[in-house]
Amino acid sequence: MIMERSRIIKIILFVLSVALIIIGFWFYKFIFSYIVVSFIIAYLLLPIINYAENYQIPRTLSILVVYLIIGILLVLISNLLIPKLVQQAVDLAEIIQKLLRQEETISLDSLGLSKLSLFFQNLESRIPGLEMEKQIKNFIDSDKINDLFNQIPLFFKSVVNIMAFLVVIPVIVFFILKDERKFTRMIFSSIRNRYFEFFLHLFERIEDNFGKFFRALLLETFLVAMMSIIGLLILGIPNAIILGIIVGLANPIKYFGPFIGAIPTMLVILLGPTPDVYVFYIAIMFLIVQQIDGLILFPWLVGKSMKMHPLWVLLTVIAGGYAFGILGMLFAVPVVFLVKTVVEVSHKSLKEFEII
Amino acid sequence: MKKEKEHNNLTEEKELVKFLSSVTLFEKLTKNERKNLFKYIYVRKFKTGETIFKKNYPNVVLYILKQGELKVYLEKEDKEIELNRLKPTEFFGEIGLFLDDNRTASVKAVTDSVLLAISKKDIADFIARFPRAGVKVLYKFGELLSRNLINLNKTLTV
Numbered sequence: 044m045i046m047e048r049s050r051i052i053k054i055i056l057f058v059l060s061v062a063l064i065i066i067g068f069w070f071y072k073f074i075f076s077y078i079v080v081s082f083i084i085a086y087l088l089l090p091i092i093n094y095a096e097n098y099q100i101p102r103t104l105s106i107l108v109v110y111l112i113i114g115i116l117l118v119l120i121s122n123l124l125i126p127k128l129v130q131q132a133v134d135l136a137e138i139i140q141k142l143l144r145q146e147e148t149i150s151l152d153s154l155g156l157s158k159l160s161l162f163f164q165n166l167e168s169r170i171p172g173l174e175m176e177k178q179i180k181n182f183i184d185s186d187k188i189n190d191l192f193n194q195i196p197l198f199f200k201s202v203v204n205i206m207a208f209l210v211v212i213p214v215i216v217f218f219i220l221k222d223e224r225k226f227t228r229m230i231f232s233s234i235r236n237r238y239f240e241f242f243l244h245l246f247e248r249i250e251d252n253f254g255k256f257f258r259a260l261l262l263e264t265f266l267v268a269m270m271s272i273i274g275l276l277i278l279g280i281p282n283a284i285i286l287g288i289i290v291g292l293a294n295p296i297k298y299f300g301p302f303i304g305a306i307p308t309m310l311v312i313l314l315g316p317t318p319d320v321y322v323f324y325i326a327i328m329f330l331i332v333q334q335i336d337g338l339i340l341f342p343w344l345v346g347k348s349m350k351m352h353p354l355w356v357l358l359t360v361i362a363g364g365y366a367f368g369i370l371g372m373l374f375a376v377p378v379v380f381l382v383k384t385v386v387e388v389s390h391k392s393l394k395e396f397e398i399i
Numbered sequence: 400m401k402k403e404k405e406h407n408n409l410t411e412e413k414e415l416v417k418f419l420s421s422v423t424l425f426e427k428l429t430k431n432e433r434k435n436l437f438k439y440i441y442v443r444k445f446k447t448g449e450t451i452f453k454k455n456y457p458n459v460v461l462y463i464l465k466q467g468e469l470k471v472y473l474e475k476e477d478k479e480i481e482l483n484r485l486k487p488t489e490f491f492g493e494i495g496l497f498l499d500d501n502r503t504a505s506v507k508a509v510t511d512s513v514l515l516a517i518s519k520k521d522i523a524d525f526i527a528r529f530p531r532a533g534v535k536v537l538y539k540f541g542e543l544l545s546r547n548l549i550n551l552n553k554t555l556t557v
Contacts, residue, residue, distance in 0.1 A: 097528045099431070224438050232441055236449060239441070239516070240459045247459075247520050395457045395501075 077208070081215035085223075087261070092220050106220050110213065134282055135307065138314050241396045248388045252348070253381050259344035260295055260377065267294040267336050274328040275308070278321065282311055290329070294336065296372045297356050301333050303369060351380055412437060415515070421488050422463055424539050432532035439521040445508040453505045458495025460516040464488065467512025471504050484509070493540065495519055 071078070088109060095105035219226075227246075234242050268291020275283035286308045293304030305325070312321045351359075356376055363375025393399045412434075419425045419433045428436065441460075445451060451462065454473065469485040482504055485491060494503060496519055526533030 093528065228438075228441065236443060236445060236451075239443060240452065240456070243518055244457055244459045247518065392457070395455075397453070397456070 077211050077215060081212050081219060084212065085216045085219040088216070088220060089223065102221050106217055132285055135285060135311065138310060141314065241392055241398060245389055245392050249384055252384045252388065255348040256345065256380060257377065259348055263336065263340050263344050264291050264295055266340055267291045267332060270332045270335065274332060278324055278328060280308065280312065280317060280321065280325065281315060286311060297360050297376060299360060299372060301329060305329050349380060351383065415440065418465060422490060423543065424490055424536060427535040427539060428532050432529060435529055435532070436525060439517050439525055441516040443514045443516050445512045445514060447508055447511055449508050451506040451508065451514065452502050454503065455501045457501055458492060458519065460518050461490060461492045461496060461522060463490040463515040465513040465515055468509040469512060470507050470509050472507065473504055496522060
């Protein structure tokens with residue numbers, strides 16, 4: 044009888060918490076991207092603030108100093124870089140617009156890229172089901188591009204959005220950084236005695252497993268973007284910075300990312316003033332970057348912390364792509380890995396604490 | 400209302416920071432170091448008869464008894480064999496700091512008790528971030544463990 048009662052309570056609590064999470068997501072969906080971006084930034088800045096605290100520097104002061112430094116850097120960069128960056132974004136958008144303006148179904152032939160088209164056809168005849176042209180068309184599909192543009196802060200169209208972004212994010216980051224311990228303590232203090240150690244254990248283990256993976260992934264992304272930008276700059280490709288950033292952002296997509304990331308660069312070369320032969324040089328450059336990433340960076344940084352079978356990773360990427368497009372491909376593996384970690388760790392901990 | 404709450408929080412903090420100096424483990428720490436340590440502490444309240452943890456649970460936190468009385472026991476065929484009674488300022492769960500073993504005994508509250516909990520991971524973090532304070536704490540640990548060993552030797556030879 045008592046068993047059953049506690050079971051019912053457990054089920055009710057579970058349903059309630061799930062409902063609460065769903066309602067929470069629904070309510071905060073508009074600022075969800077802000078919060079996600081803030082958490083990522085805070086996560087990266089946290090070590091600096093903690094380090095400063097070791098020397099008795101108050102958190103508020105160190106956060107303000109970090110903000111000041113970032114501000115100065117931003118002003119310097121924006122004076123030197125932003126006009127260029129905006130120009131590059133506009134250029135890229137123009138090229139894509141040019142593609143979209145063609146009313147008839149886009150094929151590589153119509154872009155005057157018969158050789159490339161031939162190559163793809165050749166490839167397809169050898170690897171049936173690849174459907175490269177379709178993929179490229181899908182990628183250039185206007186809705187998806189628009190989606191992508193809306194979701195990347197860099198492409199925020201209205202000034203209002205940029206202002207909100209510039210004001211709100213630093214404020215959120217500030218509070219996360221300042222009261223990080225207070226938040227965690229508040230959450231854990233509200234847990235009942237029976238589950239206190241369990242949840243603490245769970246949180247620490249998940250942080251340990253997933254945090255390591257996430258930090259490594261971000262670092263890998265950053266390094267690949269830097270290498271790509273340097274490579275593109277050396278080769279003198281226009282729009283090098285933005286193209287390099289795209290390559291870096293696409294890189295966490297396992298197996299497909301390098302190809303997806305390379306598509307904009309290839310389009311810029313083929314449609315822009317750069318001689319077409321540069322496609323070949325770029326391919327070699329990306330190949331080198333990918334080798335450095337695949338042989339050194341990934342095993343060194345991410346591979347150690349990610350315990351997922353390569354086949355599963357591949358299937359997850361494909362499934363994510365089918366479900367949510369390119370963004371799905373990008374986030375599928377981290378999300379699935381997070382869920383896997385949570386399930387595994389909670390199963391183990393629940394047993395150890397004799398809760399189940 | 401809010402101010403009052405903040406004020407209460409502040410007095411609670413002051414009181415706890417003061418209490419920490421009466422715990423042997425932390426008696427060598429300066430006030431500032433204790434203030435830093437305070438940020439890692441969870442205050443847990445237990446009712447009479449409530450279990451704090453049982454044998455073989457994972458070793459997650461170190462507990463310090465602030466108020467009340469605790470019983471350390473082992474369960475054997477539905478009987479509780481009492482091993483020890485814990486009084487305020489005593490701490491337990493320290494084995495987990497050095498070994499990855501699970502809990503070696505069960506602990507229960509004899510009266511309503513207030514405990515301070517510090518996660519094992521947070522202690523490691525504290526020691527890494529405040530090495531000066533960390534060394535003092537670790538030295539104290541060594542001292543207490545050595546003393547236990549000497550006492551044990553004495554009881555064996557007698």
